[in-house]
Amino acid sequence: MRVGIDVFGAERFFDGAIRGALDLAVLADRAGVDLLTTSDHLGFTRQAHAERVRTHAFPFPLEQAWPEPLSLLSAVAAVTERIHLGAYVLVAPLRPAVLLAKQIATLDAVSGGRARIGMGVGWQEDEYAAAGIPFRGRFGRLEETLAACRELWEAESPSFDGSDFAFDDFHSLPRPVQKRVPVILGLGSSQRNFDRIARVGDGWAVTPADMPDLEAGVARLRQTFVDHGRDPGAAEVQVLLPVQVRDDGAADFDAMADAARSAVAAGADTVLLRPSALPVEGAELDAVVAWLVSLTDG
Incomplete structure (x- = not known):
């Protein structure tokens, strides 16, 4: 078992200071936590937020801060040494593919090869509208965005012809330190989504709705990897x-x-904990992190 810590909302332990997430990151890094993640939204309309609270018991108030994940993770990279850096999950289609590839490659270079990014499509149509990006077709755009990122990260002469963007012999440096940056897709449990993961991803960030049928979902995912000629054991x-x-x-x-x-x-092989969701105080963070690491003992 690998264990991870999600630092979203950690400012509540540090008198509201966003940079408190860096202190929690250092604590987790030194304690032996494997992965650090944070969550993503560009923003909300008041109406969309209220509807999400009503229909899905969305636990975050409209006033909750959502630091931009790749910016925060770059700061975390500067104060940590070994912990992997990710998102649970980044709403990738809201970012231009070439820019996203550059951001992740820079994070991987700055951290010495520790990027391990979760990507998804989000749920809020108003968020897409505010960014000037069509909500319809977002799943296909996610797949194209990641495929374009891989081309920019790995190809000798990066070229891509997508539905909404294209480039030819386009070189964007730095490239990642890792030969293949792991990307974990946060999508619902369906054959179409598992095919997407097997084509361009490296694993599955499970949605809460899919937790009750986790074993069946994992079995289906690993079989899909086999069907696509990939090692099923490589699917995180x-x-x-x-x-x-x-x-x-x-x-x-x-x-x-x-x-x-x-x-x-x-x-599952990676279990994450979000301390800010727990009924604990800042003075208890050391004990919470120690408990998390203790799960790996057996």
Whole structure:
């Protein structure tokens, strides 16, 4: 089992200071956490936010800050040494492919080869409208965006002809340190999405809706890798642990440990925790991180 920490919302432990996420990153890096992620939205309309709260119990207020992930991860890279850096998940189609490729390649170069990015398509049509990007066709745009990134990262003479953009013999440096930057796609459990992952991705960031059928989903994903001529064991499966609390309102770490072990038994190999979602205070972060790392002991 690999363990990860999601630093989204960590400012609540540091008197509202966004840079407090860097202190949490240093703590996790030194403790032996494998992966650090954060979450992504460019913004919300008030109406779309209220609807998401109503229909999906969206847990974040409209006033919640959403630092741009690749900017934050670059800052994290500067203060850490070994932890991998990712997103759970980046709404990739909102970024121009050439710019996104440059940002991730720069992050990988600055961090010495530690980028491990989660990508998805998001859910908010108003967010796409605000960015001037069509909401319709976003799944195909995600696949084309990642394919274009791989071309820019890996090809000797990068060329791409997509539905919305194209380039020919276009060289964008620096290139990533890694031969292949791992990209984990956060998509719903469907054959079409698993085919997308097998074509251009390296794994699956599981959505909360798919957690009850995780074992079946993982089996389907790995078979899809086989069908595409890829090693099924190479498909990484990431899950974000749901918060569980005791009757007295305290975090139930025993129940969450059981949930982590169950996820691994079902096929997950990376389990993430978001401390800001827990009913804990800043003084308890050391203990929370130590607990997270202890999950790898067995």
